[in-house]
Amino acid sequence: MIKFASLLLIVIGLYGILSTRNVIKILVGINVMEIGINIFIIAIGFVNGGAAPILSVDNPGSLLKFVDPVAQALVLTSIVIGLGVTALGLVFARKIHKKHGTYDLSEIGGES
Amino acid sequence: MMFNPVLLIAIPLGLAFIAVIFKKIQKWILALGIIVNAVLVFFVEKGETAIGGFKIPFGISLVLDDFSAAGVILINILALAAIVIAFKKAEKFAPVILAGLAGMNGMILTGDLFNLFVFMEITAISAYILSSEGRKPAQSFNYLVIGSVGSVFYLLGLILLYNQTGTLNMVLMTEKTGFLEQTVLLLPVLLIFVGIAVEAKLLPMAGWVRGVLGNSNSYTGVMFASVYSSAALFVFGRIFSQVLVPGTTVGIVIITIALVTFAAGQASAFRSKSLRQVLLYSSIAQSGLAAALFATGFVFPAVLVVVNNAIGKLIMFSAAGSLEEKYGTDDYIGLGGAFNKNTLTGIAFTIAALSLTGLPLLFGFYAKLNVLAAYLNQGTFFVPAVVLLGTIVEGAYFIKILIKLWAPGKEGEWADADQSVGDKRIFSYTGTIAVILAAVLVVLSGLLPDTAGKLIAPEGGLLGDDGPAISLLIQKGGDQ
Numbered sequence: 001m002i003k004f005a006s007l008l009l010i011v012i013g014l015y016g017i018l019s020t021r022n023v024i025k026i027l028v029g030i031n032v033m034e035i036g037i038n039i040f041i042i043a044i045g046f047v048n049g050g051a052a053p054i055l056s057v058d059n060p061g062s063l064l065k066f067v068d069p070v071a072q073a074l075v076l077t078s079i080v081i082g083l084g085v086t087a088l089g090l091v092f093a094r095k096i097h098k099k100h101g102t103y104d105l106s107e108i109g110g111e112s
Numbered sequence: 113m114m115f116n117p118v119l120l121i122a123i124p125l126g127l128a129f130i131a132v133i134f135k136k137i138q139k140w141i142l143a144l145g146i147i148v149n150a151v152l153v154f155f156v157e158k159g160e161t162a163i164g165g166f167k168i169p170f171g172i173s174l175v176l177d178d179f180s181a182a183g184v185i186l187i188n189i190l191a192l193a194a195i196v197i198a199f200k201k202a203e204k205f206a207p208v209i210l211a212g213l214a215g216m217n218g219m220i221l222t223g224d225l226f227n228l229f230v231f232m233e234i235t236a237i238s239a240y241i242l243s244s245e246g247r248k249p250a251q252s253f254n255y256l257v258i259g260s261v262g263s264v265f266y267l268l269g270l271i272l273l274y275n276q277t278g279t280l281n282m283v284l285m286t287e288k289t290g291f292l293e294q295t296v297l298l299l300p301v302l303l304i305f306v307g308i309a310v311e312a313k314l315l316p317m318a319g320w321v322r323g324v325l326g327n328s329n330s331y332t333g334v335m336f337a338s339v340y341s342s343a344a345l346f347v348f349g350r351i352f353s354q355v356l357v358p359g360t361t362v363g364i365v366i367i368t369i370a371l372v373t374f375a376a377g378q379a380s381a382f383r384s385k386s387l388r389q390v391l392l393y394s395s396i397a398q399s400g401l402a403a404a405l406f407a408t409g410f411v412f413p414a415v416l417v418v419v420n421n422a423i424g425k426l427i428m429f430s431a432a433g434s435l436e437e438k439y440g441t442d443d444y445i446g447l448g449g450a451f452n453k454n455t456l457t458g459i460a461f462t463i464a465a466l467s468l469t470g471l472p473l474l475f476g477f478y479a480k481l482n483v484l485a486a487y488l489n490q491g492t493f494f495v496p497a498v499v500l501l502g503t504i505v506e507g508a509y510f511i512k513i514l515i516k517l518w519a520p521g522k523e524g525e526w527a528d529a530d531q532s533v534g535d536k537r538i539f540s541y542t543g544t545i546a547v548i549l550a551a552v553l554v555v556l557s558g559l560l561p562d563t564a565g566k567l568i569a570p571e572g573g574l575l576g577d578d579g580p581a582i583s584l585l586i587q588k589g590g591d592q
Binding site: 030037044074081096 | 226230233237240241250252256257260
């Protein structure tokens with residue numbers, strides 16, 4: 001179920017990117033897409049009733065049934081990359097605003 | 113003494129952080145990093161290297177075979193040439209360039225599909241920052257948005273594959289996808305294709321190229337058109353010639369997109385009036401050709417096309433960027449006679465243009481001949497026809513540009529030196545030497561194509577293809 005919800009988030013994000021010309025809203029759209037893909041990755045690694053993939057005295061059963069740790073490692077990396085790209089996108093948004101006085105790409109016209 | 117290939121990634125990445133701290137000497141750190149890498153790349157150990165002490169399918173591994181060796185040598189030498197040509201333009205971006213170089217080496221070397229995603233993002237972020245040098249923030253933003261959406265698609269495709277196969281290692285992935293049905297692979301392979309196509313400049317994901325490369329200077333133009341795009345194409349080759357060899361259905365889709373890219377690129381280049389626009393559309397066309405070859409499995413001819421395009425665009429984009437800086441225009445009609453006082457640069461530019469077109473005695477001829485021979489040996493006639501038609505168009509627009517840049521004035525009139533746009537020097541002395549060396553390389557490898565082919569593929573083939581489709585050894589004439 002959660003997999004479908006996350007795919008829906010990716011589609012919503014894509015729609016957001018395509019349907020607006022506002023720089024900040026496009027960045028929000030990218031972030032919604034990234035959250036969608038992150039939840040999707042976690043959902044792929046989920047095992048019903050599985051323990052955290054940590055081997056300890058309290059939790060010896062985790063050897064038998066645990067959620068996929070690879071997916072969680074991937075998501076951590078992916079979140080950090082998303083953060084970097086968003087920060088850079090906001091820098092560009094500030095530069096656009098400084099140069100053109102607006103966040104709306106359709107008001108800038110043909111900057112080529 | 114042979115070194116661990118991880119140094120090719122670790123040295124520039126470490127120096128990038130050092131360059132952030134020591135801002136005053138960052139240009140020397142940049143020079144040091146690039147030169148060390150360009151030397152080190154010839155002394156790295158071949159084979160598979162495990163990282164972090166994990167056994168190979170469990171941890172990340174670096175794979176240095178003939179294919180990735182050709183890739184990293186090309187990338188690091190080009191990066192060196194790019195800073196030699198325009199060091200002044202490059203020095204303020206020292207950390208960005210070093211991180212980008214680490215990312216590109218990682219992209220080509222890595223044997224892990226998620227690690228490839230990470231390195232592609234590092235490279236992409238450094239490319240976004242370099243694109244901001246064009247002072248068109250909206251274009252950089254556009255590039256960032258297309259790149260981010262592409263990387264989300266890549267990640268989605270990758271996770272679907274991981275769900276099916278349970279591995280991210282390229283070698284294991286190749287084995288396990290062999291057991292899967294083509295219909296299961298259809299969606300993930302196409303998603304991964306979209307992700308890589310953004311950086312490899314394939315239509316319709318190449319919307320960013322015009323805004324970014326059209327505003328490039330003598331440094332960023334070289335970085336985007338020859339360094340970044342070669343790295344992206346080598347990744348494309350690794351994925352689609354070896355790891356996820358597309359089946360018939362996906363193969364037809366990818367090859368069609370690549371050939372449409374080639375044709376559309378050549379046609380748009382023919383219509384453009386600005387020098388940099390002609391060159392950027394020509395880059396898109398060459399990427400399309402290389403991608404089509406990779407997707408068909410002709411790895412050796414594809415690498416020849418990538419190398420030829422990279423060296424050619426190194427010379428041409430640096431000259432075009434520099435001309436724009438010196439004269440304030442890159443309309444080639446307005447730059448008539450710019451080569452009159454820059455004879456050496458002009459000759460290098462001419463050699464690069466003719467080699468891209470595929471004139472005999474130059475490296476481009478060997479590349480194009482291999483492309484055609486590979487397809488004709490296979491019995492395909494449609495692709496060679498497209499390539500040859502594209503070459504005619506390519507020849508037409510390059511010759512149009514060359515005539516204007518050498519001979520100002522109207523057609524049929526005697527061109528005088530005083531009709532030319534001016535006598536400003538295009539390059540500094542080091543820059544001129546660098547482009548001349550690149551041009552000499554094109555000529556030498558064109559005269560000795562078999563030696564050049566041996567240097568690129570010592571074993572005769574790359575990633576399991578047959579290697580040179582045609583031998584160009586100069587032999588004695590007559591009966592033998």
